[in-house]
Amino acid sequence: MAFKALDLLSSANYRDMGASPEVAGIRVNQPWGEYCYVGIMVPKGWYELTIDGRDSVLEVVLRDQENFQLVELSCDCDSSSFVHLSEGTYDIVITCGIRPGFYRLRSAQLRAVPALKLGTFFAKRFFRALTSQQGRDNLFQNVRNALFGGANFGVTATGCIEQSRLGRLTAQDLRGNVEDGAGLAQRLLVSSNGPTFFIKAQGRHEVLDGQHYRQFTLNTEDKYDYVVVCSSDEVLTPDALLILAEFIIQNPASSLILCDKWVADIPTTRVAWDPFLYNFVWPTPYAHKACIDPDVLMSWSEREAVSVLSVPLAKSDRAPEGNSMSAEVPSSPPPCTVIIPTRDRSDLLSKCLEGLYDNTDWPHEVIVVDNGSVEEDTLSLFEVYKSKGLRVIRADIEFNFSRLCNIGVVAASNAYIVFLNNDVILHRSDWLTEMMALAIRDDVGAVGAKLLFADGRLQHGGIAFGFSEICGHPWTGMIYSSQADEPQLATNSLRGAVTGACLCASKEKFNAVGGFDEVNFAVTLNDVDLCLKLADRGWMTVFAARAEVYHLEGESRGTDLSTPKRLRRRAEMAAFAKKWPRYLGADIFRSVAYSRIDVVRSLR
Incomplete structure (x- = not known):
């Protein structure tokens, strides 16, 4: 049924893909968890994404499967987003946080925009754009898309002109999300039969300060299931071992798990398997099965045993050093x-x-x-x-x-x-x-x-x-x-x-x-x-x-x-x-942390 307004916190007819709407918010059960409303008929026109919730963020991806179109937009409580859609049937996917937890929202809607409100918004946006080179570029690009883009699909605009590399979801994660006590206790209970970790952190015990998940050891004589490898300058986030344990429980076939980390205020964007990029040296932090030599997993036949957790699970002040594989030029090059x-x-x-x-x-x-x-x-x-x-x-x-x-x-x-x-x-x-x-x-x-x-x-x-x-x-x-x-x-x-x-x-x-x-x-x-x-x-x-x-x-x-x-x-x-x-979905050689629209290296 066509809609004038869609409640994005509705508990009716959604598909759980690692997250679910609840009263007063969204429960995220796995990293980058989403939920989806399938087959929503949308008439052609302008729509506005709005939310009500302190320090909250919402990202919505609209997929027109029949025409292979996708548009991604996000907003916070201070700034709504507008999008122009062609008539069609859409799958609407909602994301509100990078890491598991409960994200509080009082309301979230995607609704048709009255002409008067749309005109007022664009008049304000136009005058703000005139004072910003980046704003002018974005505005003129949108006009070109609207006039010459055929189906006139996915032209977007927000109240914010200046853009940084961090998107709203990654910026929210940098600020930190406080898990409610009951939710954390439930997660620890579910993970109580999870793996025991040996922490290989070059003798630095502070790497483990404040860990919620306590099934770990620093003693090589103890029995353990996975080895967590950290460099000398990395400190794990308090939920790092818990997130790793939850991931391993859900993905027992993963022999090695690469993790992202914050380097100052920018997260890394690991891909799961790339011996050219890593030059046969896995970047830290990562975890591997205790019975596995991680070096053997660099071969093409073993690539499916390697996973990536695109969540920053450590903090570091030192940028990773380049370590890529150089190509060797033969002495007699074949023409x-x-x-x-x-x-x-x-x-x-x-x-x-x-x-x-x-x-x-x-x-x-x-x-x-x-x-x-x-x-x-x-x-x-x-x-x-x-x-x-x-x-x-x-x-x-x-x-x-x-x-x-x-x-x-x-x-x-x-x-x-x-x-x-x-x-x-x-x-x-x-x-x-x-x-x-x-x-x-x-x-x-x-x-x-x-x-x-x-x-x-x-x-x-x-x-x-x-x-x-x-x-x-x-x-x-x-x-x-x-x-x-x-x-x-x-x-x-x-x-x-x-x-x-x-x-x-x-x-x-x-x-x-x-x-x-x-x-x-x-x-x-x-x-x-x-x-x-x-x-x-x-x-x-x-x-x-x-x-x-x-x-x-x-x-x-x-x-x-x-x-x-x-x-x-x-x-x-x-x-x-x-x-x-x-x-047709994700790409194993591109981090899920990146935006899914053609923009300059911006994160979600």
């Missing part, structure tokens, strides 16, 4: 074939070819798959570079990126292939060296590069799942000087997928999984599908952090906003959802 699908646009292609022939160290050949070029400048450009070894294959077919790439692979002379968009500018001579040094590993499938906008902001640092329209580019728009502060951008690390705008792989592995899917993913999602097919065979997808190129995204093909392109995009998303349903 590769660079494949560029193109049609006209000699202004773009000339810069790309210039970088390949004049500013690329690794040995390679170049194949251009020409999708029907007619402009004289482009044909002349082909002739100039043919004298330097360029091979041009004519393919006068309807645009199908997957097929064009596959045609290039068939013609490739070398054992390794690199797919490159014609709007990529190669400003560093070592870009291909960084990618190929990873691609030649036996355990690696696809390798992706760091793609930058012309001003140095991040365009692609890997692809993550769980975003609107199935997947997206996290950290998009991050300024260049900040990218070194994000471990997953500064170091080689694993991803669910990488973009085909600059993707490297073994030709043998590419052919083994059937190459790009020309039928279901002619234009989009073909790169993601390829990465998942390779991963299914045990070949990892790696982001090469030091392989930097500029990408003038959308310059050659345009955007996907026209009606035919939107329909094609929707059909490809439907095909992807049918083929890969297990990837």
Whole structure:
């Protein structure tokens, strides 16, 4: 039934996913616990999220499953949030706290906004935005989305203009949440048959000050089930061992559990398993079964035995040191074939070819798959570079990126292939060296590069799942000087997928999984599908952090906003959802602490 107002604390017809509404608040029973109202019909219009509760925070995610849309908004007692929704049927997911406990709320509603109130709000918001550069940027982006965004979905606005890296949920956790006495006593009772921990903390007993859960020992002669490893500068939070015990009771198959920690006022954002990022050294704090050597869990076959608790369970004043795995360059580098699908646009292609022939160290050949070029400048450009070894294959077919790439692979002379968009500018001579040094590993499938906008902001640092329209580019728009502060951008690390705008792989592995899917993913999602097919065979997808190129995204093909392109995009998303349903939610290579919308590294 369509609604004008939805009570988000209603105890009727909700799905418990680790949290539940109660009288005067929400009970969270596991880290990042949620509950969901399923199949809520919503008419098109503006809606307001409001809550009433001192120091309380609420996050709401609205998922339009049929159209693969997702919007995330949050508010506190001082500031409501507004969102524009297309007509549809939504699953509405509510989160109110990072760690288990009881969060007090008197009321929480998502309600239709009267026109007068909406006009008043936006008038105030507009004048506030005029005094803030960030506010102006956000406001103008929202206007563009509203005017040109097709379905006009998910345009949001809040009363707050200035944004910090901490979202409302993480900021609330930093302030601290006091568990009510009865709730804590019940949790300890339920966990009374939980594991006994041996604390490996380099002789520092203060690491255990005030622990609620008392089943631990510092004596190696005692019997224990799990080992908790802390560094010399870390102090566990009072609920750390209790949260670990609860997690182990619920997940007995977990052999190793990584935990986040507060470093000053910023939490770490661990992922469960990434030997490239961690370079075979597990970051502290973590817990592992006493009978297990944690080093053996770094292998691909053991990755499902490793879990992550995306809750800060320790505090430290020292930032973690970088420890990523560097790629080794062989003394006799095997040549590769660079494949560029193109049609006209000699202004773009000339810069790309210039970088390949004049500013690329690794040995390679170049194949251009020409999708029907007619402009004289482009044909002349082909002739100039043919004298330097360029091979041009004519393919006068309807645009199908997957097929064009596959045609290039068939013609490739070398054992390794690199797919490159014609709007990529190669400003560093070592870009291909960084990618190929990873691609030649036996355990690696696809390798992706760091793609930058012309001003140095991040365009692609890997692809993550769980975003609107199935997947997206996290950290998009991050300024260049900040990218070194994000471990997953500064170091080689694993991803669910990488973009085909600059993707490297073994030709043998590419052919083994059937190459790009020309039928279901002619234009989009073909790169993601390829990465998942390779991963299914045990070949990892790696982001090469030091392989930097500029990408003038959308310059050659345009955007996907026209009606035919939107329909094609929707059909490809439907095909992807049918083929890969297990990837429609969270991403194991992206912390749950991050926002699920395409924003610059903001936390929830």
